[in-house]
Structure formats: structure tokens, C-alpha cells
Amino acid sequence: MKTPNAIRRGLAVLLVTLAAGAGAQALSAEEAQLLARVRQHTPTALQLLERSVLINSGTLNPAGVREVGALFRKEFDDLGFATRWVEMPVEMRRAGHLVAERIGGQGQRVLIIGHLDTVFEKDSPVPPWKSDGRRVHGQGVSDMKGGDVIVLLALRALNDIGALNGRTVRVVFTGDEERVGHPTEVARAALVDAARQSDVALAFEGATKDDAGRDAATVGRRASGGWHLTVTARTGHSAGVFGRDGFGAVYEAARVVNAFREQLIEPDLTFNAATMVAGTSVKWDDAESQGQAFGKTNVIPRDATVRGDLRYLTAEQGARVRERMQ
Template sequence: MALKPFAFAALVLAMSSAGAAALSPVEQKIVAEVKAHSEQGLQLLERSVNINSGTMNHEGVREVGKVFREQFDQLGFTTRWIDMPPAVKRAGHLLATREGKQGKRLLLIGHLDTVFEKDSPVQLWKRDGARVRGQGVNDMKGGDVIIVEALRALQRVGALDNTTITVMFSGDEESAGDPIEISRADMVAAAKRSDIALAFEATVRDKSGKDTGTIGRRASSSWDLEVKGKQGHSSGIFTESAGYGAVYEAARIVDGFRQQVIEPDLTFSPGLILGGTDVSLEASGTKGQAAGKGNVIARTATVHGDLRYLSYEQRDRAHAKMKAIVAQNLPGTSASISFHESYPPMSPTAGNLAILKTYSQASSDAGLGEIPPLPPGQRGAGVQFVAPLLDSLDGLGATGNGSHSPDEDLEIASIERATIRTAILLYRLTR
């Protein structure tokens, strides 16, 4: 169940007042191993970034998968590549597992693909002092490296023995294969065998400059509005016989959404609208054509939009309000709306916040400061298909700027910082 605002505030306060504890001797060794091999981690990042792995570059995605599969093989994991059916049109996923009987069963989530396709002019790798720019450096090959290096530090001190850890690196996070039921089936199955999920999308800093943890992410869904009017001479518009036309009705509905479907962390955006005598929308849903004349009342209109929410209860309230607005038609018009789900919500829960508390304590004990929760409404959809199934924490990855842009970069020191936090967190969760 998602946290109510007052409960969320109380738990945040409790987290911030938790007393610090010193690192155990084993944890001190883990930190030392991370620091001693930071350069190795950076080399692994450079190697992976220098392979283009745009979602639709299937060969490149598989090649990056091979790079990371080698690492998990060295760590004693059982690894396999999961191919997708040809109809899904995606490269597949890397799965690495180990079985034990000690502590929590953990699912660690990353992704191999980037938004930069094979013909992208963005440089692969360019180091500039304490930062590095390149394709997917912080979204999220940096996070993938943090997973590997944290596990490697645990292995070196013998702390991986008898643990149950599953690692899933998807090959299509930036553009999930369709149908979702197939492209995410293996991730969901892994979640059902686990107790806690940790995802390594980039760490986001708050306004004060502190690294944060992501205990909630909004769902990604869409809606399609279809509106009909009576075609006729424009001189008759607004009359009882001619009505208001499809464009006015579409405008009334969309503005009704703006005025009436408002609550915190809920957004809805009409991204494409076409209206006139005739309209046609391409199968992709991103392009279309409209035809009409100024002296002809619009016969049809279509609107394609986005809807993001934090919980299914919030979604249901929004759907009900939107349907009610759609039903209040202007004279001479009719309208219908349909909704389409994509990414589920990662609702902020007490369980998610409890994991963050453990993560924050690990960070504090290592001298890296507390980790406050990022306000859930500030982060969009991501690797959250497992969130409805188990307690989860995201945003454990690297720190950088310009994700998805030619300026995407990464703060090199954030790799070591996040690896230390992650390694201690994994150690404590698996004791």
C-alpha cells in the first residue's frame, strides 16, 4: 500500500534520526577492496560504453551483454542470454544467478541498451578530467558497472558465499519490446523468486546537492480521445441543428482535464491533436494528417496523450474524472476515450523506505552522508515492472548530467561512491 503524506513524512523523519553505527571489520575490508579496484571499474565502463548499444542495434546490445556476462562468470554466477521471439524485435536480456540460503534474496536490475542508435553522432567515450561523456555513461552503463564492482568486492572478502542474488540486465529498457507480457516475463519471474529489488538507474541529487534514493516512480501510460461532430457550413456553427463541431468539443474536453483532473504527482499531457473534416493517424501514433476548410465545421478530431501516476488508486480516480468530462458532450458532438498501460507505478511504500533507511545507514557509516528520498513525483518511468511485486529501491547508480542528450556525462568519483554504498547494503541484506 502506498504511503499517505503524513506517514511518509513520519518515516522520513525516523530515517533521518537513526543513529550511526561503525563499519564492521568485514565491511572495512569491502570498502578497501572497492577503492583498490576503482580504476578497474572505470576501465570496464569505458569498454562497455565504446560499444554502441542503441535499443534497435541488436548486435551491439548483445555485444555489451557479452562484456558483462564475462564479469558474472568470473564471479561464479550462472549466466545465460535470454533471446526474445522474433516478433518482439528486441535483442534479449542477460540473466545471472547464484543460489544460497543466507539472508534476503536479492534482484539487481540494470539495462544494456541506450537511446543512442547506431547512427548517432554522439561520441562513445570522452574523458575530461573528473568527468566522462559518452553514450549511456550514466544511463545506465555506470549503474551496471556499480553492480559488478560491488559484487566483486564482496567476492574478494568471501561475502558472496551462500547468498541468493539474481542480476537482470535488460536489452530494451529504453524502448520495451511489445508485448510487455513477453519482453518483461523473465524479469517478473525473477522478482517472484526474490525478496527485494534494487535498480541502478542514475542517482539524482536534490536541491541541496545530496545524493538521493528513489522509493517511487510514476507509471507511464497513454490515452486516446476520439471526437465526432456534424460536418456542415461554418455559418451554422453553435446552432442546435449544426452543433459545435469536433474541434470545439476536443478543446472543451482537454481544457476540462486541465481544470478538473488535478492532484499532486499526477500529470496528463495531450501530445498530439488532429482535427478537421478528415484525419488519419499513422500506426506509430506519432504522426498524422488532417484536412479541412475554414468554412466547414470539423467532423472529426483525435488527441493522443500521456498520463503518469504514482498509484493505481490515483490512476482510477483520474480515469473516472476524465471519462466523466468526455461524456458531457457539446450539442451535435460525441466523444470516447481509451486508456493504454505501459510502465506500472513504483508506489512509495513503507517497505521501500525501509530499504532506503538501510542504504542511507550504509552510506553514513562509510562516511558518505545520509541518503534522503527523492520526492516520487520528480522521477518518471523506469525499470519498475517488478515494483508491484516486492519492496524496491531505485536510483542506486552513477551521478551525471544530460541523460538521453548529446551532453550525457558522469562524475567519475560517483562510481566508487555508489559502489561502496551498494556493497555494504548487499552485505547487510544478505547476512
């Protein structure tokens, strides 16, 4: 689909050239200018990436998320964006979101989406930053501080050639993408508001390949939610397991989760079983995503709780699978 919007075209060109390298096809004069600017700013962008990655910003580390937000906010300020930090209520235990805007009257209104948090909390054993000169590994390098830095690199190149003049571009970098705060309506209000004022949205999280192994862009995003399974079983001495006292909570939870795997798999659907806590008694702290269990090997476990995520392409698919899970 063709569009006269220079921002969309420029961002697409930059995505292709960054992912696949230059020279894959003939570039227009404007695209060649963009590519030259990207190459010019790439060393600085890599430095910014390292600075951001070395700041731990696990979702449950609000101070770190805010620090990364402040780092990127300065970059948007330098590009002429009006920026603001959207705080979350204290009881949500989330840092908030960075919003940056340039408002104009030309072309379509573009929304760019990223996030500041990572899955790596303060106690993560993953090294923060490791580079061999060709490839970088570290906490959030791909998901998604690398994407955030590419957003800034692309916008800087577009700004250099005047392509942002008169255009409307909104950027929302959320602070709780990896573990959304609750209530969701509050956590996602800034993003929903920006989407309602936009004509097209582009997300810069990671890269993907098609079935042939070629770099590709994603034209649809799956929704995500969660599920949890709670099992309460008869307890007793382990000598009675499989008999009058039944199988216990662990076997029953395993049976149900395995039934999900055997019966529910279909295209565009995933449901990861992420944590299981089981024993004579269990406790689960949803805010910290941690659990505790007590039990003895000679006692049939009474309690089990399993939690996971659910990703689906359409609302109908999500509703159908949830119903079958129940």
C-alpha cells in the same frame, strides 16, 4: 531497518560512498575493505562504462542491445554467476534480457534490477561519449549503463572479500525498459519470475536528491503506463473554422490535453504528453514510435492523435486518474 544480510549492507555502503564520497561516517572493517576494493576496480569500471556507452543500444536497435548484454554477461560470468539470455519472440521486435544468478542457502535472496537499452536510437544527435576528465556525458551514461556498471563494481568488491559466498543474488538487466515490448506478460515474465524468488529488490537506475539537495535513495518506485487521445473532427475550408465547421482536431486535442494539465496534477503523479500528430489525415506506427500527417493550411484538420506516459505511485491512483482522463 537493520538486516544481517551482508549483501544488502554492502551494496548500501557502496551506493553511499560512490554517491557522496568516502569519509562521511566511520566505516567498519568490512566496509573499509569494500571501499578499498571499489577504489581499486573503479578505473576498470570506467573503461567498461565507456565501452558499453559507445555501443548504441536504443530499444529499437535489438542488435545493439544484445551486444551490450554480451559485454556485461562476460563480467557476470567472471564473477561466478550462471548467466542466460532470454530471447523475445521475433514479432515483438525486442532484443531480450540478461539474467545472472548465484544461488546459495544463506540470508535473504536479493534481486538486482537494471536495463540494457536507452532512449537514444541510432539516429540520435546526442554524442555517444564526452568526458572532460571530471564528468561524463553521453548516450545512456546515467540511464542506465552507469547503474549497470556500478552493479558490477559493487558485486566485484563483495566477491573479493567473500561476501557473496553462500548467498542468493539474482540480476535481471532488461532489454526493453524504455519501451516495453508487447504483450507485457511475455516481456516481463523473466523479471516477475525472479521477483517471486526474491526477498528484496534493488534498482540501480540513476541517482536522486531529497528536498535539501542531498544524495538519497529511493524506497518506492512508481508504476508506468501509457495513454493516447484520438480526435476526429469535422473538416472543411479554413474560412469556416470557429463557426459551422467547429474548431478542428488540433484545437480539440489541445483543449483536452490542457485540461489534463489543469485538472489532474497531484502528488506522485505525472502524465507526459509526448507526441502529437495532426492533419487532414494521420498515420501512426506504434512499433517505430513515428507518425505521418497530411494537411493544408486552408483545410480544417480532421484527425489528431496524442500519446504520452502515465506514472503513478499506487494502483488506486492510476485507476482513478485513468477514469478521470476518460
